Amino acid sequence: MSHPLQNCSLFLIGMMGVGKTTVGQELAKQLNYRFFDTDNLIERVAGKPIPEIFATDGEEAFRKLESQVLGQLSAQTRSTIATGGGIILKAENWSYLRHGIVVWLDIPAPVLYHRLGADSSRPLLQTPDPLQTLQELCDRRRSLYAQADLHLTLSGAEPPEQVAEQILNELPKILKPKSKANTHLN
Numbered sequence: 001m002s003h004p005l006q007n008c009s010l011f012l013i014g015m016m017g018v019g020k021t022t023v024g025q026e027l028a029k030q031l032n033y034r035f036f037d038t039d040n041l042i043e044r045v046a047g048k049p050i051p052e053i054f055a056t057d058g059e060e061a062f063r064k065l066e067s068q069v070l071g072q073l074s075a076q077t078r079s080t081i082a083t084g085g086g087i088i089l090k091a092e093n094w095s096y097l098r099h100g101i102v103v104w105l106d107i108p109a110p111v112l113y114h115r116l117g118a119d120s121s122r123p124l125l126q127t128p129d130p131l132q133t134l135q136e137l138c139d140r141r142r143s144l145y146a147q148a149d150l151h152l153t154l155s156g157a158e159p160p161e162q163v164a165e166q167i168l169n170e171l172p173k174i175l176k177p178k179s180k181a182n183t184h185l186n
């Protein structure tokens, strides 16, 4: 039976710690899709971990690599792609994200803080008050994340399998009305 996705790729966006990597892997398993992670590919291209890229080359250089990696991935079909939390910052990146369906995972900042704990692999959170930084980043980025095709508001208590199922259940709602709406327009 063909899935309504029709081989289209899924891009997961959202703040660091929302579970883009974890849920992306689960979705790939359920859909029999390939899985890619921009953060992981950036580290492979640069030959060093993200905190080191930020420390030695700067955020600007990281963002450049991020766009390059996303541009290459946008040519892929049948893939779930976990993106970095800041992928939504550049307009250029949206032209790549629009090659697939964009899903925003949205979890309150305090839950993200609890999840990430003392994880030092997120350079933007190396501040005196990481919870406040997370909250400010969430607030500043909200209108950009909101450009996604699908918005999942989660409490953070849902296991990854359930989040993946919820995405798959909601996809037909955003895929079908599009063609129906077009028919109504004629």
Ligand SMILES: Nc1ncnc2c1ncn2[C@@H]1O[C@H](COP(=O)(O)OP(=O)(O)OP(=O)(O)O)[C@@H](O)[C@H]1O
Pocket (backbone or CB within 6 Å): 014, 015, 016, 017, 018, 019, 020, 021, 022, 023, 039, 082, 083, 084, 085, 115, 116, 122, 156, 157, 158, 159, 160, 163
């Ligand atoms: N649904 C979930 N329930 C509980 N814990 C989760 C869930 N999803 C992810 N986690 C945990 O939260 C942490 C962050 O998850 P993950 O790395 O998938 O987030 P991310 O969105 O990819 O973050 P980043 O943008 O920094 O790459 C991990 O420790 C992961 O095991």
Ligand SMILES: O=C(O)C1=C[C@@H](O)[C@@H](O)[C@H](O)C1
Pocket (backbone or CB within 6 Å): 015, 016, 039, 050, 083, 084, 085, 086, 087, 121, 122, 123, 124
């Ligand atoms: O939110 C962000 O800007 C980031 C999130 C991570 O996924 C990494 O891409 C990097 O740490 C930057």
Ligand SMILES: [Mg+2]
Pocket (backbone or CB within 6 Å): 020, 021, 022, 037, 039, 082, 083, 084
């Ligand atoms: Mg990730």
